[in-house]
Amino acid sequence: MTTNKDVLLERIANKSAVIGIVGLGYVGLPLMLRFAEVGYKVLGFDIDQSKVDALTAGKSYIEHISADSIATART
Ligand SMILES: NC(=O)c1ccc[n+]([C@@H]2O[C@H](COP(=O)([O-])OP(=O)(O)OC[C@H]3O[C@@H](n4cnc5c(N)ncnc54)[C@H](O)[C@@H]3O)[C@@H](O)[C@H]2O)c1
Incomplete structure (x- = not known):
């Protein structure tokens, strides 16, 4: 019998799982970019609306994260 856990593990393995990140600060934003970089949606x-607005505009609000990396992740 295929369980929900099996389905989830398969989706993680084949990168069809969609990753949700709650909180896009110093931890969440780099984590989100890394998941995007390795091929997950x-x-x-x-x-914080200002963070949402910045990301939507392709801008970064964390010093060591470039606007380019935001733009790349959004494509
Ligand atoms: N930064 C670190 O080195 C570090 C180390 C260990 C643990 N932590 C923990 O990780 C968590 C995140 O830390 P951080 O440094 O990224 O903080 P941060 O303040 O940089 O980011 C947190 C983000 O979460 C958002 N947020 C708050 N409540 C929310 C909600 N209900 N829904 C959606 N978004 C929400 C805030 O607007 C903010 O952008 C904290 O619990 C912190 O204690 C951080």
């Missing part, structure tokens, strides 16, 4: 959530 990622949905990020944050209650």
